[in-house]
Amino acid sequence: MSRPVLLAVDENEKSLRDIEGELRDRYERSYRIVCLGSAPEAEAELARIADAGEEVALVLAGDSLAGAPGSEFLGRVRKRHPHAQRGLLIDYESWGASSIGEAIFAAMALRQIDYYLIRPVRSPDELFHQAVSTFLLEWAHAKRVSAHTVHIIGESWTGRAYELREVLGRCALPHTFCLADSPEGRKLLDEVGDERPLPLVIFPTGDVFANPTNAELTIAAGGPVDPEGRDFDLVIVGAGPAGLSAAVYGASEGLRTLVVDEGGIGGQAALSSLIRNYLGFPRGISGHRLAEEAYEQAWVFGARFAFMQKVTSLSRDGERIVVGLSDFPAVSGRAVILAIGASYRQLGIEDLEALALRGAGVFYGGPATEAPAMADRDVFVVGGANSAGQAALHLAEYARQVTIVVRADSLAAGMSHYLVQQVEAVPNIEVRLQTEVVGGGGEEWLERLQLREHGGAGEEVDAHALFLMIGARPNTDWLPGEILRDERGFIRTGVELADAPAWPLERNPFSLETGMPGVFAVGDIREGSMNRVAAAVGEGSIAVRLVHDLFTSERAGSAARSA
Numbered sequence: 001m002s003r004p005v006l007l008a009v010d011e012n013e014k015s016l017r018d019i020e021g022e023l024r025d026r027y028e029r030s031y032r033i034v035c036l037g038s039a040p041e042a043e044a045e046l047a048r049i050a051d052a053g054e055e056v057a058l059v060l061a062g063d064s065l066a067g068a069p070g071s072e073f074l075g076r077v078r079k080r081h082p083h084a085q086r087g088l089l090i091d092y093e094s095w096g097a098s099s100i101g102e103a104i105f106a107a108m109a110l111r112q113i114d115y116y117l118i119r120p121v122r123s124p125d126e127l128f129h130q131a132v133s134t135f136l137l138e139w140a141h142a143k144r145v146s147a148h149t150v151h152i153i154g155e156s157w158t159g160r161a162y163e164l165r166e167v168l169g170r171c172a173l174p175h176t177f178c179l180a181d182s183p184e185g186r187k188l189l190d191e192v193g194d195e196r197p198l199p200l201v202i203f204p205t206g207d208v209f210a211n212p213t214n215a216e217l218t219i220a221a222g223g224p225v226d227p228e229g230r231d232f233d234l235v236i237v238g239a240g241p242a243g244l245s246a247a248v249y250g251a252s253e254g255l256r257t258l259v260v261d262e263g264g265i266g267g268q269a270a271l272s273s274l275i276r277n278y279l280g281f282p283r284g285i286s287g288h289r290l291a292e293e294a295y296e297q298a299w300v301f302g303a304r305f306a307f308m309q310k311v312t313s314l315s316r317d318g319e320r321i322v323v324g325l326s327d328f329p330a331v332s333g334r335a336v337i338l339a340i341g342a343s344y345r346q347l348g349i350e351d352l353e354a355l356a357l358r359g360a361g362v363f364y365g366g367p368a369t370e371a372p373a374m375a376d377r378d379v380f381v382v383g384g385a386n387s388a389g390q391a392a393l394h395l396a397e398y399a400r401q402v403t404i405v406v407r408a409d410s411l412a413a414g415m416s417h418y419l420v421q422q423v424e425a426v427p428n429i430e431v432r433l434q435t436e437v438v439g440g441g442g443e444e445w446l447e448r449l450q451l452r453e454h455g456g457a458g459e460e461v462d463a464h465a466l467f468l469m470i471g472a473r474p475n476t477d478w479l480p481g482e483i484l485r486d487e488r489g490f491i492r493t494g495v496e497l498a499d500a501p502a503w504p505l506e507r508n509p510f511s512l513e514t515g516m517p518g519v520f521a522v523g524d525i526r527e528g529s530m531n532r533v534a535a536a537v538g539e540g541s542i543a544v545r546l547v548h549d550l551f552t553s554e555r556a557g558s559a560a561r562s563a
C-alpha cells in the first residue's frame with residue numbers, strides 16, 4: 001500500500017520551501033509529501049494520484065493562487081478525493097483582518113475548505129504542526145483508519161449489522177462495515193479465521209465477537225453497564241450534552257455522581273456531523289467528538305457511568321430518591337437530574353417505518369455515520385429546521401443529489417439565515433417547498449419515494465436514502481405524576497410550579513427543579529428549552545449549583561429540627 005499523500009501548493013517560493021521542510025521533517029515516514037508552486041500543477045498531480053488509486057489525506061493551498069482565492073482550488077479537491085482534508089494557508093500578519101475572516105467564513109460555509117492554518121514562521125513551528133495533526137486526525141476518522149476502529153462484517157447492511165453500527169455509534173466508537181463477500185470482508189475474515197455466524201465484530205485489540213448483545217458490545221468498547229454501587233449523591237439520567245455537563249460539574253465538585261443512559265454518550269448531539277455554534281470550537285466539532293471529550297472529562301473527575309440501562313421509575317424513600325433501572329437493581333441519589341432529551345417524531349408510513357427499523361435506507365436523525373456510504377446516490381432529507389440544513393450540506397459532500405423536502409413555503413421559516421445561504425449556494429442540493437413524503441418502499445433497501453406537492457398530484461422518484469428530521473418528542477410517560485409536564489410532555493420546572501397546588505414544600509422550587517423536590521430537569525426535555533447544545537450544557541452546570549443549594553437548605557432544615 002502506498003503512503004497517503006500530503007500535498008501543499010503555494011506560489012510564495014520561500015513559504016513553499018518552509019512548508020516542505022516542516023512536512024518532510026515530521027510526516028515523511030507515514031505520508032508521501034508533494035509540494036508544488038502552482039494550481040495547474042497541483043490539479044494535474046491530484047488527477048494523477050486519483051487515477052493511480054492513491055489516497056490523499058490533506059491538501060494545503062495558499063490563500064491566493066493565480067489571482068484567484070486558494071479556497072476555489074480547494075473546493076474542487078473533494079471531487080476526486082472525497083475524504084481529503086483541505087487547509088487554507090494564510091500569513092500570520094493576515095490573522096485578525098476582517099476581510100480574511102470573512103473569506104474564511106464564506107469558504108467554510110460553502111464547504112470549500114475545512115479550516116485555515118498559518119504558514120510556518122520558524123522550524124519547528126508547533127502551531128503549524130498542531131493544525132496539520134488535527135487535519136490528519138479528522139481524515140483518519142473520516143476514512144475510519146484511526147487506531148481504535150472497530151470492524152463489523154455482516155451478510156447485509158441491514159438487520160443486526162445495522163443495530164451493531166448504531167450501538168457503536170452511540171458509544172462514540174469509530175467503526176467500519178463491510179459485506180462478508182466483498183474483497184475487504186473476505187480479507188478480514190481470512191485474517192481472523194473465525195467461522196462463527198455473522199455479523200462478526202473485530203476490535204482493535206484483536207478480540208472477535210460473533211453477534212454480540214448490545215451490552216457485550218458496550219462493555220467491549222470500554223463502556224460500563226453496571227453502576228458499580230447503589231447509593232450516590234447525584235444520579236443523572238441521560239448522557240447527552242446536558243447530562244455530561246452535569247456529570248463534569250457534579251463530579252468535579254466532589255459529589256458522588258452516576259450517569260445512566262439507555263444508549264451510550266452524546267444523545268441527539270451525537271447525530272450532528274458538525275456543530276459550529278458551540279463556544280471554543282471555531283472550526284466546528286462533531287457531536288461524537290464533543291461527547292467523547294466530555295465523557296473523558298467527567299470520568300477523570302470521578303463520575304461513574306452505566307450505559308445501555310433504561311431508567312424505568314423514580315420514587316422517594318425518605319431522604320433518598322430511588323431510580324429504577326432496566327437490567328440492574330435500583331440505585332438511589334440525594335438528588336436526581338433528568339437530562340433525557342427528546343427523540344425523533346415518526347413519519348407514520350408503514351413501509352418506510354419498516355425500512356427504518358432495519359436501517360435499510362430510511363434513517364431518523366442526522367447522517368453522521370451513514371453519509372460516506374451515500375457517494376453518487378440520490379438522497380432525500382425531510383425537515384425544515386437547522387438540523388435538516390446541516391444534514392443536507394453534509395450529505396452533499398458525498399451524494400450525487402440531495403433533495404430537501406419541506407412542508408413550509410420557505411426555508412427561512414425554520415432555518416437560520418446562514419444555513420439557508422449555504423444550502424442555496426451548493427449546486428447539488430435541491431429544495432422542494434410545500435411538499436410531503438406520502439409513501440415509498442423497496443425490497444431490501446429504499447428504492448423509491450412518493451412525494452406530493454400541496455394541492456398537486458403525487459410523483460414517484462428514485463431514492464437511495466431518506467433522512468427524517470421532523471422534530472422531536474419527549475419520552476416522559478414513565479415519570480411519576482408529580483413531575484408535571486406540559487400538554488406535549490415536556491417537563492415543567494421552577495417558577496412554573498410555584499403556584500401549582502401539588503408542590504409539597506413551603507420553600508419555592510429551585511429554578512430547574514421539577515414537581516418532585518430534589519429532582520431537576522435540564523436540556524431539551526425542559527418546557528421552553530432552547531434546543532441548543534450550549535443551552536443544554538449551561539443548564540447541566542446550573543443544575544449542579546442548585547443541587548448544592550438544595551443540600552445546604554436540607555442541612556439547615558435538619559439542624560433547625562434537631563435544635
Ligand SMILES: Cc1cc2nc3c(=O)[nH]c(=O)nc-3n(C[C@H](O)[C@H](O)[C@H](O)COP(=O)(O)OP(=O)(O)OC[C@H]3O[C@@H](n4cnc5c(N)ncnc54)[C@H](O)[C@@H]3O)c2cc1C
Pocket residue numbers: 237238239240241242243260261262263264265266267268269270271272273274275276277309310311312339340341342365366387390475522523524525530531532533534536
Ligand atoms: C442532527 C442534529 C443536529 C444538531 N445540531 C446542532 C447544532 O449544530 N448546534 C446546537 O446547538 N444544537 C444542535 N442540535 C440540538 C442538540 O443536539 C440538542 O439540543 C442537545 O443534544 C440536547 O441535549 P440534551 O442533553 O438535553 O438531550 P439529548 O441530547 O437528547 O440526550 C438525552 C439522552 O438521554 C437518554 N435517555 C432518554 N430517556 C432515558 C431513560 N429513560 N433512561 C436512560 N437514558 C435516557 C438518551 O438516550 C440520550 O442519550 C442538533 C440536533 C440534531 C438531532
